[in-house]
Amino acid sequence: MATINGANGVTDSRPIFFFDIDNCLYSKGCNIHDEMQKLINKFFVKHLDLTTEDAHMLHQKYYKEYGLAIEGLTRHHKIDPLEFNYEVDDALPLNEILKPDPKLRKLLESLDTTKVKPWLLTNAYVSHGKRVVKLLGVEDLFEGITYCDYGQLPLVCKPSQEMYAKAEKEAGAPSTESCYFVDDSHLNCKHAEARGWTVAHLVEAGTPIPRVPASRYLISSLHELPVHFPGIFKPQEVESV
Known part of the structure; x- marks a missing residue:
């Protein structure tokens, strides 16, 4: 397995957990x-x-x-x-819509960052992505962001394999198989799963369940992630879910 050398020369071989932003870190109910x-x-x-x-x-x-x-x-x-x-x-x-989300923050804080690197992956431009996580009060809990760069044509965005490869490179993924991902888009999840990522498709309660699953894992809330992936969450947090 390949490893990435960090800024201090320390080998960082942590898997990456990619989080979509819109309609994922906040509810679709925000409209x-x-x-x-x-x-x-x-x-x-x-x-x-x-x-x-x-x-x-x-x-x-x-x-x-x-x-x-x-x-x-x-x-x-x-x-x-x-x-x-x-x-x-x-x-x-x-x-006027988004406010700090203590429950979301607690969930993200329960990720064991000695075992996994939290990273944002969005089709929005960087200004929007950073604005959202700042308003939610969780911007300090991610180690980086991969976004659709509106300043570079042609655009590279999910669900293209080029975007997922870009995310792996920017986040310093040890391998394609060491990537986790959660997104509310069926299409994005389907293509990430096909790439070899471990994917959780977020389908909020009240939203129709897809006839054909996008990925192995289907969740109705981000708070179900510790149940499916207990190995990358702090043990005490897993027990309290």
Whole structure:
């Protein structure tokens, strides 16, 4: 197994636990997704001169084809991704929606970081990702973030294998098989599982269970992670779940 040398010359062979951010670290009940959809559709209408209905249809088409609306915009309309980020993600009123989450913080603190490295993996741009974890009060509990770099074309994002390879490299994964991952996207989980990652698909209570499982593990809450992966959580925390 390959190992990574840390900044102090100390060998770091810890597995990586990748966490998705949106609709994963916070509940879909926050309705941030809905707010984002409105801003994305507004962007399509404004920059592509579409009707609201056509904007919605094209937005959904690009999301299904590429996993990210901005991917379709850059491929077919030469839209500047950073302009999109400014008018969509950075325009979200997150400070009015997200608050520090003590339960989430306790869960993340229960990860045994002598055995695993917590890392963020998002299709959002870095400014949005950092903003979310800061508002949730957990930004200090992750050792890094892999994001879709809107400043570099072509865009690299989940569920492409290139994005997962990028995440492994940036996080210093000892091997592909030493990666854990939790995400609310069926497509993202499916492709990560196919890569060889150990994947937990987050499907919140009240959301339809997929007919075809995306991965081996299916959870309705992040707080179920210690039950499935007790070896990377502190023993006392596992017992209290």
